[in-house]
Amino acid sequence: MSYHTAQQFYSRRQSAWNRNQNTVSFVSNVKLGPVTHTVLVALMVTVLGLVYLTQATRATAYDYEAQKIDNQIAALETKKTDLEIENARLTALDTVRSSDVAKVTTKPVSTAYVR
Amino acid sequence: MELSLQKGSRSRILAGLLLLVIAIFIARLFYLQIIQHDEYVRQAEAEQIRPLIIPAKRGEIYAYDSGNLVPLVMNQTVYTLFADPVMVTDSTKALKVIREVAGGNLRPKTEDLLARKDTRYQILGTKLTRKQAELIKKESLLGIGFQEVAQRIYPEGGLAAQTLGFVNDGGTGQYGVEEALNERLVGHDGLLESVTDVSGVPLTIGDKNVNKPAKNGDNIVLTIDRNVQAYAEKALASGLKKLGAQNGSVIIMDPQNGDIMAMANVPTYNPKDFTKVKDAAVFNNNVINSPYEPGSDIKTFTIATGIDKGVIKPTSTYNNLDYIKVADRTIVNAFKGETGVITMQHALNYSLNTGMVTVAQRLGDGNRITRGARDTMYNYFHDRFRFGQLTGIELAGEQRGTIIPPTEVEGNAVRYSNMTFGQGMDLTMLQVASAFCSLVNGGTYYQPTIIAGNVSDSGEFVEAEQKRVYPNTIQPETSKTIHTMIRKARQAFYADYDTPGYDIGGKTGTSQTIRNGKYIDDETIATYLGYGGNSKPRYVIMVEASGKGQNLQGNLHALPIFTDISNWLIDYLKLQPKG
Numbered sequence: 001m002s003y004h005t006a007q008q009f010y011s012r013r014q015s016a017w018n019r020n021q022n023t024v025s026f027v028s029n030v031k032l033g034p035v036t037h038t039v040l041v042a043l044m045v046t047v048l049g050l051v052y053l054t055q056a057t058r059a060t061a062y063d064y065e066a067q068k069i070d071n072q073i074a075a076l077e078t079k080k081t082d083l084e085i086e087n088a089r090l091t092a093l094d095t096v097r098s099s100d101v102a103k104v105t106t107k108p109v110s111t112a113y114v115r
Numbered sequence: 116m117e118l119s120l121q122k123g124s125r126s127r128i129l130a131g132l133l134l135l136v137i138a139i140f141i142a143r144l145f146y147l148q149i150i151q152h153d154e155y156v157r158q159a160e161a162e163q164i165r166p167l168i169i170p171a172k173r174g175e176i177y178a179y180d181s182g183n184l185v186p187l188v189m190n191q192t193v194y195t196l197f198a199d200p201v202m203v204t205d206s207t208k209a210l211k212v213i214r215e216v217a218g219g220n221l222r223p224k225t226e227d228l229l230a231r232k233d234t235r236y237q238i239l240g241t242k243l244t245r246k247q248a249e250l251i252k253k254e255s256l257l258g259i260g261f262q263e264v265a266q267r268i269y270p271e272g273g274l275a276a277q278t279l280g281f282v283n284d285g286g287t288g289q290y291g292v293e294e295a296l297n298e299r300l301v302g303h304d305g306l307l308e309s310v311t312d313v314s315g316v317p318l319t320i321g322d323k324n325v326n327k328p329a330k331n332g333d334n335i336v337l338t339i340d341r342n343v344q345a346y347a348e349k350a351l352a353s354g355l356k357k358l359g360a361q362n363g364s365v366i367i368m369d370p371q372n373g374d375i376m377a378m379a380n381v382p383t384y385n386p387k388d389f390t391k392v393k394d395a396a397v398f399n400n401n402v403i404n405s406p407y408e409p410g411s412d413i414k415t416f417t418i419a420t421g422i423d424k425g426v427i428k429p430t431s432t433y434n435n436l437d438y439i440k441v442a443d444r445t446i447v448n449a450f451k452g453e454t455g456v457i458t459m460q461h462a463l464n465y466s467l468n469t470g471m472v473t474v475a476q477r478l479g480d481g482n483r484i485t486r487g488a489r490d491t492m493y494n495y496f497h498d499r500f501r502f503g504q505l506t507g508i509e510l511a512g513e514q515r516g517t518i519i520p521p522t523e524v525e526g527n528a529v530r531y532s533n534m535t536f537g538q539g540m541d542l543t544m545l546q547v548a549s550a551f552c553s554l555v556n557g558g559t560y561y562q563p564t565i566i567a568g569n570v571s572d573s574g575e576f577v578e579a580e581q582k583r584v585y586p587n588t589i590q591p592e593t594s595k596t597i598h599t600m601i602r603k604a605r606q607a608f609y610a611d612y613d614t615p616g617y618d619i620g621g622k623t624g625t626s627q628t629i630r631n632g633k634y635i636d637d638e639t640i641a642t643y644l645g646y647g648g649n650s651k652p653r654y655v656i657m658v659e660a661s662g663k664g665q666n667l668q669g670n671l672h673a674l675p676i677f678t679d680i681s682n683w684l685i686d687y688l689k690l691q692p693k694g
Contacts, residue, residue: 064316
């Protein structure tokens with residue numbers, strides 16, 4: 001592997017050039033060999049793989065969070081249903097009839113109807 | 116220099132072996148990954164992807180209470196407590212905990228069940244509440260688990276039992292609304308199919324996940340008012356007890372739209388305990404599925420037919436001899452002594468059979484119940500009043516009843532003479548009450564209904580589709596006339612029973628019963644059919660009382676129950692007296 005520490009300047013005046021073209025170009029003196037390329041590609045694949053794994057793990061972690069929330073929702077819904085049933089039982093006709101309030105009510109002696 | 120392995124050298128053999136092994140590996144991998152690809156994908160998916168059924172919630176059933184909705188049937192999750200005896204390490208502690216928390220829900224000899232180490236599944240208790248299950252779960256008992264089970268809850272107990280029906284252990288509705296509207300109530304289960312971890316938690320990885328939400332069953336709202344229903348049941352039960360009748364039924368309808376406000380039967384049951392019922396007959400709603408000969412209630416329809424056809428008026432007269440001949444038969448009155456020239460109103464007041472047969476004769480040539488007269492009666496009874504036709508009520512087990520057309524040999528003059536006073540045909544109370552509504556409401560037959568609508572998932576009430584309406588069963592003028600005649604028929608004897616200031620009318624019925632094809636004298640069915648209201652009829656009530664070997668009379672055994680309910684309804688509906 002050889003390294004060139006300076007960039008090289010190539011004048012394009014020597015060749016034919018047209019308007020609106022850059023008159024100079026820079027070419028890096030750093031040349032990468034085939035082993036470096038392979039290592040770099042492998043590194044990039046590894047990084048991408050790690051990124052994928054990180055995201056997949058994060059998504060799975062969210063699944064567990066979602067499951068916890070689902071369970072909480074289900075538990076709260078069950079509690080809500082139980083409360084609704086309790087409410088229905090407490091306001092059922094039989095319960096109302098046998099309530100303490102109902103026991104002490106009396107029938108009116110006479111009822112006047114508005115005609 | 117070119118390097119090469121010498122022929123037959125060990126290195127060359129080793130290289131050959133390695134090549135062979137690699138070739139075998141490649142072949143095997145080709146077989147597994149290419150040829151057997153689908154099979155292994157299927158196996159992997161079967162292991163990783165778990166289908167979870169999301170159970171649909173069965174619809175609840177509501178009734179009205181002075182315009183507000185109240186639940187009659189709800190759902191509750193209860194828990195079945197089970198054990199894997201092999202996994203239970205500390206059975207003493209397990210027994211102590213579950214006895215303390217759910218002693219009343221346990222099966223007998225729980226310790227024996229836990230000791231059965233040759234089995235892997237034993238149900239220890241049923242119908243545990245959520246709280247009980249949570250308390251046991253807290254103890255983290257090894258080998259003890261729970262299964263969720265949905266059960267129906269009836270906050271009002273046995274109210275409207277025959278109307279509601281029940282849900283059997285298989286989750287299918289039986290009898291009443293539960294059976295008739297099972298498809299609507301049951302909903303559709305959802306499906307969650309995804310890759311899960313070892314503990315069954317669904318994960319979002321994979322590209323074949325399915326999430327189909329469950330569609331809960333419809334929450335049905337009945338037209339029934341729970342206060343009216345409760346009072347009807349109470350009045351029926353106490354009335355029958357007081358009057359000594361064994362069985363009875365009541366239906367209360369709104370004559371202005373066909374809504375059923377209450378439907379009650381005695382004896383009855385509590386749907387919660389349907390498995391404890393010994394006589395399955397109590398599941399039947401006799402209002403809709405026990406056709407019987409309706410008896411004298413039908414006289415109101417005969418008179419209405421005669422008036423509508425213009426052959427009689429309330430003041431029309433005939434000579435009552437207490438008997439009348441039809442073909443080779445002699446028909447007599449149950450109530451005798453009102454002989455001489457009397458009006459049709461008089462005949463209705465005293466429920467005279469001769470008067471009704473006279474109406475049928477006048478529909479013919481004046482002396483005979485001709486084919487024309489029978490055709491007219493059939494047209495009114497069957498086609499207009501819809502006797503002998505299913506009403507289409509949204510309840511299971513409705514019966515059609517029987518009415519013989521004049522085209523049949525049995526549809527002769529004798530049968531049609533009997534039909535004028537409610538014999539010779541079988542009808543349900545619902546058919547009679549629905550048709551009676553049209554007599555007093557101006558002549559419109561509203562298809563009876565028990566469904567007011569449903570409550571959407573967002574809690575909004577959605578009104579049910581309009582039921583069928585059949586106008587002009589009789590002309591409006593005829594309706595006015597028969598309305599007045601029915602009021603007079605009640606006022607003739609029972610005016611003092613009613614709350615003053617209201618328009619209340621009715622007709623008694625006492626039907627003979629048939630045993631082995633013959634009418635018997637020692638068993639009769641008592642009925643009372645009437646309406647009440649102020650400026651217009653606001654309710655129609657029909658009461659029936661019967662009993663094996665019991666001789667019951669409409670005026671003695673059914674009328675008092677009608678009166679009780681009618682007077683209560685006037686207060687409950689806050690009806691203003693007529694001006």
